[in-house]
Amino acid sequence: MNNDQYLLAIETSCDETAVAIIKNERELVANVVASQIESHKRFGGVVPEIASRHHIEQITVTLEEALTEAGLTLDDMDAIGVTEGPGLVGALLVGVNAAKGLAFAKHKPLVGVHHIAGHIYASRLEKEFEFPLLALVVSGGHTELVLMKGHNDFEVIGETRDDAAGEAYDKVARLLRLPYPGGPEIDRLAAQGEAVIDFPRAWLEEDSYDFSFSGLKSAVINKLHNASQKGEEFKPEDVAASFQESVVDVLSTKTKKAATAYEVNQVVVAGGVAANKGLRQALTETFKDTDIDLLIPPLNLCTDNAAMIATAGAVAYKQGHRAAWDLNAHPGLDLEEYGKRGSL
Amino acid sequence: MNILAIDTSNYILGVAVIKNHEVVGEWVTNVKKNHSVRLMPAIDQMMRETETSPEELDQIAVAHGPGSFTGVRIGMATAKSMAFALDIPVVGISSLEVLARQGTFFDGLICPFFDARRGRVYTGLYDGDMNVVIEERNIDMEEWLEQVKEMQQPILFVSQDLASFRETIEGIMGEYAVFPSAAHQYARPSYLALSAMKTPASSTHALMPNYLRLPEAEQKWLKKQEK
Ligand SMILES: [Zn+2]
Numbered sequence: 001m002n003n004d005q006y007l008l009a010i011e012t013s014c015d016e017t018a019v020a021i022i023k024n025e026r027e028l029v030a031n032v033v034a035s036q037i038e039s040h041k042r043f044g045g046v047v048p049e050i051a052s053r054h055h056i057e058q059i060t061v062t063l064e065e066a067l068t069e070a071g072l073t074l075d076d077m078d079a080i081g082v083t084e085g086p087g088l089v090g091a092l093l094v095g096v097n098a099a100k101g102l103a104f105a106k107h108k109p110l111v112g113v114h115h116i117a118g119h120i121y122a123s124r125l126e127k128e129f130e131f132p133l134l135a136l137v138v139s140g141g142h143t144e145l146v147l148m149k150g151h152n153d154f155e156v157i158g159e160t161r162d163d164a165a166g167e168a169y170d171k172v173a174r175l176l177r178l179p180y181p182g183g184p185e186i187d188r189l190a191a192q193g194e195a196v197i198d199f200p201r202a203w204l205e206e207d208s209y210d211f212s213f214s215g216l217k218s219a220v221i222n223k224l225h226n227a228s229q230k231g232e233e234f235k236p237e238d239v240a241a242s243f244q245e246s247v248v249d250v251l252s253t254k255t256k257k258a259a260t261a262y263e264v265n266q267v268v269v270a271g272g273v274a275a276n277k278g279l280r281q282a283l284t285e286t287f288k289d290t291d292i293d294l295l296i297p298p299l300n301l302c303t304d305n306a307a308m309i310a311t312a313g314a315v316a317y318k319q320g321h322r323a324a325w326d327l328n329a330h331p332g333l334d335l336e337e338y339g340k341r342g343s344l
Numbered sequence: 345m346n347i348l349a350i351d352t353s354n355y356i357l358g359v360a361v362i363k364n365h366e367v368v369g370e371w372v373t374n375v376k377k378n379h380s381v382r383l384m385p386a387i388d389q390m391m392r393e394t395e396t397s398p399e400e401l402d403q404i405a406v407a408h409g410p411g412s413f414t415g416v417r418i419g420m421a422t423a424k425s426m427a428f429a430l431d432i433p434v435v436g437i438s439s440l441e442v443l444a445r446q447g448t449f450f451d452g453l454i455c456p457f458f459d460a461r462r463g464r465v466y467t468g469l470y471d472g473d474m475n476v477v478i479e480e481r482n483i484d485m486e487e488w489l490e491q492v493k494e495m496q497q498p499i500l501f502v503s504q505d506l507a508s509f510r511e512t513i514e515g516i517m518g519e520y521a522v523f524p525s526a527a528h529q530y531a532r533p534s535y536l537a538l539s540a541m542k543t544p545a546s547s548t549h550a551l552m553p554n555y556l557r558l559p560e561a562e563q564k565w566l567k568k569q570e571k
Binding site for chain 1: 378380381382383384385387388398413414417418420421422423424425426428429430548549552553555559560561562565
């Protein structure tokens with residue numbers, strides 16, 4: 001009698017067509033990501049229609065690769081998981097309908113998964129969660145502090161009031177005429193420069209865990225503009241370093257404050273910006289001498305992937321989440337609401 | 345030979361089950377409602393009512409476009425993943441060919457079309473035996489009509505978008521224009537299945553939508569390169 005449990009998950013919320021298979025919630029047995037970054041480069045950002053076209057071209061190829069990598073068949077699966085939202089609707093729809101096709105054909109239960117829950121759960125592939133836990137979610141579309149008192153129990157205690165951190169990175173990267181995607185480019189430049197320019201930090205109200213990055217973006221624009229009017233020029237490396245220091249300072253300070261106030265056991269860093277070296281270093285430094293455990297996923301699990309959807313999906317599956325055949329893509333799916341589905 | 349046919353490429357949501365050349369079930373709606381939400385429940389119901397289990401299927405047929413980009417992909421994602429899971433062939437058929445079959449008994453040429461906006465249409469020209477007379481394309485409707493008028497033959501115009509083009513068609517085609525009744529203006533998934541039976545299957549991985557149109561971002565990008 002084999003009691004191992006397998007879940008296959010599909011992720012197509014943005015520009016990666018990904019399929020992964022997870023064993024017993026935390027053991028990754030396949031993780032395939034077909035990236036489209038090259039196709040979007042000449043447009044300076046992800047083009048939703050082009051992303052969707054790639055997904056439909058890649059979907060069954062990626063599925064086959066994942067099953068081959070795991071040495072398993074669909075018959076071995078206990079459930080099929082898929083990113084239901086948030087994300088680009090046309091892109092999500094390819095994954096959602098493909099997942100329904102597989103689940104229907106093979107009589108398997110279907111589980112819809114929240115993309116951000118996935119990003120948070122990516123850390124659980126490395127280390128078991130100890131609640132209460134605080135997640136710092138930083139990506140192109142999100143900057144949030146999420147408190148978790150148990151599995152799939154999400155409370156957003158702070159979020160951005162305007163731009164997400166990743167958005168600010170992209171905008172500043174464009175100002176500095178860096179190639180797409182801009183975030184990693186700024187991170188790379190920042191490592192070579194010095195934070196000589198004093199950019200503002202938006203702390204907001206004393207008791208707030210919210211963020212704001214639009215002012216910082218304007219400050220960068222003004223600084224560059226004023227300098228060029230005077231015929232001066234900042235080294236791009238220094239602009240990048242100064243900008244990054246401001247972002248990272250706010251993120252790590254607020255995370256530390258919230259982690260202390262809520263007496264959490266772990267801090268989990270999640271989302272594409274978690275790949276940022278400057279942020280990883282600053283957070284490591286911040287939590288070094290505390291008894292709070294800092295979890296940052298390896299680089300390949302920070303960017304979009306299906307491994308994170310599979311591990312989050314396995315938890316949702318265990319809690320009784322089941323999607324019906326009318327499952328749709330939900331580009332604006334709410335994290336807290338999603339978590340409540342599991343409390344049977 | 346058991347076939348499941350799926351068409352979500354346009355307003356029509358069509359599902360049919362064919363067993364040994366017999367159409368045992370066909371479901372068609374012509375409402376502008378979410379195909380993603382309604383397709384799998386429709387398949388589920390059709391399969392249950394015709395007492396067909398997924399394992400009994402020998403082939404999947406899918407309308408591969410042209411049509412709504414998203415609509416085409418909903419059907420294709422479903423068809424491709426089902427074919428992959430069941431390890432059976434999937435056949436993609438032109439959404440225009442499926443529609444043209446509504447004119448099967450018409451003595452003349454058949455012109456199916458879908459509105460592609462801004463005066464343009466996705467269209468092609470077929471004879472009564474479903475041979476392609478003019479390859480499918482994305483073209484300005486008036487330009488297209490001037491072209492097919494040269495055939496000097498009665499042409500049956502089949503489309504769910506007939507109402508918005510009727511005047512233009514009559515204006516250019518005159519007495520060559522023939523219009524079917526409302527019951528013949530919509531693609532039927534049973535015709536899709538019948539077409540699929542005559543078409544060799546491609547590999548599941550290789551089956552791609554036929555959009556007949558580049559993404560807008562790419563059109564703009566190409567235009568910029570020309571300058
Ligand atoms: Zn993401």
